[in-house]
Amino acid sequence: MKLVLITAITAFDSEVKAILKKIKVNTFTYKEVKGHKNLTESEEIENNWFAGEAVETDSTLFYAFVPSQQMETVFEEVEKLNSKQDIASKIHIAVLNIEKIN
Structure with a gap:
């Protein structure tokens, strides 16, 4: 048994549920969260319409x-879905080993 963590922008909720x-x-759990990207060390800040240094999603x-x-x-399935997306935001997945479960 593995614990899978998947993060995605809210717009992809139905796609993740379908996967x-x-x-x-x-049976799974989900929670609304804020994604954060710091642009202070990126050239993207110059192109950022709102001219902020941090972006929350x-x-x-x-x-x-x-x-x-x-x-x-x-x-x-996640890779397939990501390859079809035309936007920069992708679905991210991580797996944790479960040593013991009760």
């Missing part, structure tokens, strides 16, 4: 326990 459903993860953090044998499928 979880497709791999038969019917409405995002969602999903977490779910996923059987180990399903992990490759989750990554493939």
Whole structure:
């Protein structure tokens, strides 16, 4: 069993839920969060319409326990979805090993 963390902008909520459903993860948790990007050391600040140094984005953090044998499928589905997106924001995924579960 692995703990999967997925972050995405709120606009991708339904796509992430569809991925979880497709791999038969019917129980998961999600929470609205603020994504933050610091532009102070980036040339992007010059092109930033609002001229701010920090950008916050409405995002969602999903977490779910996923059987180990399903992990490759989750990554493939996220990669497929990211490859179809025309915007800079992508879905991010991380996996944590679970040593013990009760």
